[in-house]
Amino acid sequence: MLAWTRAVLASLGVRPSRRLGQNFTVDPRIPSFFSSQIPTSSEVLEIGAGLGVVTEKVIPKAKRLVALEKDKRLYEFLRERFKNYENVEVVLGDALEYPLDYEVIIGSLPYSISGPFLARTFTEGNWKKAVFLLQREVAQRLVAKPGTKNYGRLTVMAELCCEVEPGPSWGPKSFWPPPEVVSQHVILYKKRNLPKEFSEFLACVFSQRNKKAKKVLERCGRTWKGEERVRELSPETLWKIFLRV
DSSP: OHHHHHHHHHHHTOOOOTTTTOOEEOOTHHHHHHHHTSOTTEEEEEEOOTTSHHHHHHGGGEEEEEEEESOHHHHHHHHHHTTTOTTEEEEEOOTTTSOOOSSEEEEEOOHHHHHHHHHHHHHSOOOSEEEEEEEHHHHHHTTOOTTSTTOSHHHHHHHHHEEEEEEEEEOGGGEESOOSSOEEEEEEEEOOOOOHHHHHHHHHHGGGTTSBHHHHHHHTTOOOOSOOBGGGSOHHHHHHHHHOO
């Protein structure tokens, strides 16, 4: 896959963009894992389709597959590559703006958008299952425990919105160019959407995660009498505080 990826990019005159977080999958096990997680006959949204290596694997499982790509050069390549597939629609668009009303959402999320995009998935769309490939540090945030260094806004939202299932990890050589980090799959099963106001509330609260919660919460429009620090409050406690206006 590495030789094919480099050859295709060269033919398109495309150099991987750091700004877009372009690290192309060259390990065939990654597309296979994505495909294995797709329920048969699902409506699927793929974020950042790239050269279509995941798209190709998912096509047989999907009733309808929308391949979203922000890079216009790759979008044109994908349109040509999948033009004969009736269940595939290639769309030029931004993951931070495109509607999330699909049964399943999949994708390798660049670090630069992973936080904002995950926050969107916790508050928007009618999706039932999501399978994301994330920087391992971000994946660990989704399952962190209160009081630990990785515990934060995304942890709280993930816990309240979804059942979170960690998946396999992948080293830098699984991508080209190789990133400086390890990546990890995460599978999310939605329980409910959270209000956007809750996301904004958490952003305020965790901006001072190491301070006493009662002082921070007062500045964020809520009250709390305990002596815990923000990072020590459980997701359920923060949800109850948010609802108690």
